[in-house]
Amino acid sequence: MDIPSIAQARKHLVAAHGKPFDLSKRDTGDRTLFEDKSVAETSLKKDAAVINELKDMLYAEGKRSILVVLQGMDTSGKSGTIKSVFAETTPLGMEVKAFKAPSSNELARDYLWRVHNAVPKRGHVGIFDRSHYEDVLVVKVKGYASAEDIERRYDQINAFEKHLTENGVTIVKCMLHLGYEEQGIRLSERLTEQHKLWKFNPADLEDRRRWDEFMGAYQTAVERCSTRHAPWYIIPSDSRTRRNAMIARLVRGALEDMDLEWPNPGLNPADYDIG
Amino acid sequence: MDIPSIAQARKHLVAAHGKPFDLSKRDTGDRTLFEDKSVAETSLKKDAAVINELKDMLYAEGKRSILVVLQGMDTSGKSGTIKSVFAETTPLGMEVKAFKAPSSNELARDYLWRVHNAVPKRGHVGIFDRSHYEDVLVVKVKGYASAEDIERRYDQINAFEKHLTENGVTIVKCMLHLGYEEQGIRLSERLTEQHKLWKFNPADLEDRRRWDEFMGAYQTAVERCSTRHAPWYIIPSDSRTRRNAMIARLVRGALEDMDLEWPNPGLNPADYDIG
Numbered sequence: 001m002d003i004p005s006i007a008q009a010r011k012h013l014v015a016a017h018g019k020p021f022d023l024s025k026r027d028t029g030d031r032t033l034f035e036d037k038s039v040a041e042t043s044l045k046k047d048a049a050v051i052n053e054l055k056d057m058l059y060a061e062g063k064r065s066i067l068v069v070l071q072g073m074d075t076s077g078k079s080g081t082i083k084s085v086f087a088e089t090t091p092l093g094m095e096v097k098a099f100k101a102p103s104s105n106e107l108a109r110d111y112l113w114r115v116h117n118a119v120p121k122r123g124h125v126g127i128f129d130r131s132h133y134e135d136v137l138v139v140k141v142k143g144y145a146s147a148e149d150i151e152r153r154y155d156q157i158n159a160f161e162k163h164l165t166e167n168g169v170t171i172v173k174c175m176l177h178l179g180y181e182e183q184g185i186r187l188s189e190r191l192t193e194q195h196k197l198w199k200f201n202p203a204d205l206e207d208r209r210r211w212d213e214f215m216g217a218y219q220t221a222v223e224r225c226s227t228r229h230a231p232w233y234i235i236p237s238d239s240r241t242r243r244n245a246m247i248a249r250l251v252r253g254a255l256e257d258m259d260l261e262w263p264n265p266g267l268n269p270a271d272y273d274i275g
Numbered sequence: 276m277d278i279p280s281i282a283q284a285r286k287h288l289v290a291a292h293g294k295p296f297d298l299s300k301r302d303t304g305d306r307t308l309f310e311d312k313s314v315a316e317t318s319l320k321k322d323a324a325v326i327n328e329l330k331d332m333l334y335a336e337g338k339r340s341i342l343v344v345l346q347g348m349d350t351s352g353k354s355g356t357i358k359s360v361f362a363e364t365t366p367l368g369m370e371v372k373a374f375k376a377p378s379s380n381e382l383a384r385d386y387l388w389r390v391h392n393a394v395p396k397r398g399h400v401g402i403f404d405r406s407h408y409e410d411v412l413v414v415k416v417k418g419y420a421s422a423e424d425i426e427r428r429y430d431q432i433n434a435f436e437k438h439l440t441e442n443g444v445t446i447v448k449c450m451l452h453l454g455y456e457e458q459g460i461r462l463s464e465r466l467t468e469q470h471k472l473w474k475f476n477p478a479d480l481e482d483r484r485r486w487d488e489f490m491g492a493y494q495t496a497v498e499r500c501s502t503r504h505a506p507w508y509i510i511p512s513d514s515r516t517r518r519n520a521m522i523a524r525l526v527r528g529a530l531e532d533m534d535l536e537w538p539n540p541g542l543n544p545a546d547y548d549i550g
Contacts, residue, residue, distance in 0.1 A: 060470075060473045060474075061473075082365060083367060086365055089365075089366060090361055090362060090364075091366045091402065092354055092358060092371050093371070094366035094369065094371070095366075096366050096367050096368070096369070127366070184549050184550065188549050191542065191547060192544060194537055195537045197537070197538070197539060197542065198336075198540060199335075200547075202542075202547065205549070205550070209550070262472070262473060265472060265473060267466065267472065267475060269466040269467060272475075272477065274462045274463050274480070275480070
């Protein structure tokens with residue numbers, strides 16, 4: 001099997017704007033794009049190298065930016081994705097923002113205030129490990145905001161993302177779609193492997209018990225916020241290697257679509273005497 | 276020749292606190308530590324891999340941080356150092372801050388305000404591409420502050436850095452010491468190589484014409500601010516590969532000195548039913 005084209009990957013993974021979306025029909029173990037694990041590994045490696053090259057050109061241009069939004073349940077692999085997809089990428093011009101529970105200073109503003117503040121600079125690649133979508137996911141499931149407030153947020157988020165894309169930010173939104181069983185296996189690993197124990201948070205088990213409610217919140221968020229300017233991609237995430245390879249295809253595609261070139265400031269070398 | 280030990284690298288490169296320092300005696304082409312370029316390449320590669328591992332443990336611990344300060348004239352290789360020393364390091368838990376001319380918002384505060392604001396979070400590795408030292412370097416040479424103000428800044432900087440180190444930040448300060456001739460070669464490269472042209476800034480030539488004044492400012496800054504808690508290391512930078520290898524030794528040494536371990540939150544797996 002060949003490496004799927006970026007167009008094929010997008011078509012297979014997107015939650016298409018304006019079409020019915022059913023999260024329960026998306027198989028977390030789907031291997032359509034990368035049946036063969038070794039093909040996924042090869043694809044990931046190639047894409048990671050190209051991503052690094054294009055990122056350098058984006059940095060040199062300094063006019064536009066990329067924002068990769070990673071959402072998913074605990075253990076779905078947000079950190080692992082960052083490590084793999086950007087394995088070849090040096091930290092220069094990269095911004096990773098991990099959103100935690102908001103501070104009192106952040107709660108003193110509207111929920112998008114801290115998000116806007118974390119938007120990557122021109123020339124940078126920004127990665128959101130969790131994002132403003134938490135405000136229609138965990139906030140909804142746990143009732144931290146009223147139903148009326150949450151209902152208004154989908155359109156607010158769409159307007160915010162439209163604003164960003166119209167101002168030079170390409171947004172790539174990936175839901176790391178993990179199976180309930182696979183999460184159980186990964187949580188057990190965290191409890192038994194010494195170098196993973198620090199990641200285990202007993203509170204995660206509470207979210208696990210409300211799995212169906214979370215999936216319902218994801219269903220609505222993706223359905224309402226998969227727009228033409230910032231579509232959602234649903235990434236089958238039971239296989240780590242395939243998940244990384246699929247997301248790398250999407251990130252590379254976003255960079256390629258920018259038609260980046262090394263900037264030419266129009267200088268004439270003869271005008272300058274280095275001395 | 277073997278790879279020099281971290282202790283050897285430190286001893287050779289440091290501007291020792293309390294001892295006379297003479298920048299003009301430091302050879303920008305010095306190859307004492309790495310005579311053989313291939314040994315430098317091997318050392319860099321090994322160190323970059325270890326830096327990535329230790330950085331992950333630092334992130335997991337989440338209690339302390341590392342701040343790498345890179346200072347040097349244009350083309351001395353600040354960006355190149357970041358790319359090479361952290362070539363194996365994924366962007367998770369990394370913060371690169373490039374200091375440019377201060378904004379009006381920054382100028383409305385004291386010169387350390389924006390620097391303090393950019394100090395890496397606990398668990399992170401921060402890299403300053405230029406730093407608060409600009410406030411006793413370019414600011415001094417170009418007279419942007421009074422001599423009295425600048426004179427006070429050395430002690431202020433030492434106090435600030437002492438405060439940071441006492442609060443869990445390990446500081447590694449590297450002056451990328453480049454020769455005047457080598458800078459000429461590199462500026463010419465920027466003018467003639469298409470993918471480097473964007474980096475050429477005609478204003479850099481003005482700094483070049485004031486080379487001796489800049490070296491005088493570096494001499495004083497290093498002499499006054501190489502402290503026990505945050506020593507300056509002078510990195511011979513005419514050779515890119517050796518420069519990277521030397522800085523990698525220092526960064527690895529700083530991480531190793533932290534005696535990092537995977538955190539053990541003291542959980543008993545039997546207490547948790549994953550379900």
